[in-house]
Each structure stands twice: as structure tokens, then as C-alpha cells.
Amino acid sequence: MNIAILGYGKMGKEIEQISTERGHKIIYKIDKDSIIQDLNGVDVAINFSTPQSAFKNISNALNNSIPVICGTTGWLDNYNEVVKLSNKTNTSFLYSSNFSLGVNLFFELNKKLASIMKNHNQYKVSIEEIHHIEKLDKPSGTAIKIAEDIFEKSGYKKWSFIEDEENVIKMTSRRTNNIPGTHVLKYSSEIDSIEIKHTAKNRKGFAMGAVIAAEWIINKKGVFEMEDVINDFKI
16 A cells, blocks of 8 residues: 655654554655645555645645545644545545544543433533643644533533533643643542543554554545444454
């Protein structure tokens, strides 16, 4: 499989290493802020560029009938445009805020817990996410997905950085050195609290998931999520 890495930062380098170990060939790799035009010979593009360059890189790939795996967050105002372009070009697209298998299992735990807790209004929900200082968007896309999954299962309607709003999930974002990604979901009352937490030890899990998604999406048509890969692919 010939791969273009769009965004050759720390994640891009991890993706390159894992792709090579799995027998794939990297034929293009560009800096995270760059825009690529020439995608000749590419089977799939893996995008971990910046929020500013992501939409153009995704669009260029889809317009050249190149399937795209995207892990960049912070560009989702253009998501519906990408879906339309994917359908128009009949070229597959998969976005995930987080490609880690563990995080996607966390998502399922979150949905289940939200269903259980929806009638226990004495508990207030909060989400804390901690990442390295290079991460540009706040909160993380993963934290936003955690909140949105809770919305579907409960009476909560939105998240906010401001505390003590009714029917609002309190969000906290922290940036510190050498933290690949930590997400903590807490239900707290006056007498106790219930908490689930995912801590990434390094970037390898994210990169492995992105490469597996790239392998999975070849010869498929449509718009997908990482949940589709996990349910269908023997990891």
C-alpha cells in the first residue's frame, strides 16, 4: 500500500515507522502546515496536519480519488463539506478524534455509563482532558466526542468551561509537557463520585490505529468512523 502522510510531525513519524513495519511504502510526506497537490500513485492519505491546512489537504486528496484517514481536530466546521465531497467523488473518508483502541473502548463505556446515570440527577458530570503543549485546540476532539455521546443518552445539552450551569457538562483543558493524552470523566455528588479515565502512555496506539484504519478503508466507499473499523477488523 502506498501512503501519503499529510503532516509529518511527531504523529507523522510514528505513522511512518508503523507503516514501514507493516510492509507499506511512504511515497509522500509533508510538513504539518503544508498543502499537498501531487498525489500520483497514492493508495491512501493519512492526515495529521494542522486545523488550518487539514480541510485543503483532505479536499485535494478526495478530488484526486484518494481515500483519506484524518486524525486532525479543530477543523470540523468544514466536516459537512468534506462529507459532501466524499459522496460527490465516490471516495472514502474516515475521521476520528482519536484512533486509539483503548479510547474507542472508553467511548463505549461512556455511552453505557451515561445511560445508567441519566435518572440520577444528584450527580454532576465533568470532563477533564490533559495534553502536550503543542496541541492547538481546546478542548480536545476526544473530549468533545465524550460530551456529545453523553448528550445522546442524557438530559445534558452542551458543555462549557464555566462551572455550575444547569444541564451543562463542565469541561477542563490543561496543557503540559510530554503528555500524549489523558481523559477523565467524572460523575460527582455531595457524597461520592464515579470516575473513568484513559491515559495514553505514548503516541504508538494512535498511530497504529490510523494505519489499521488506512488498511481497512481500501476498496470501501462511504464516510466512516473508527467504530466501523473496530467492529469489522481483526486488530
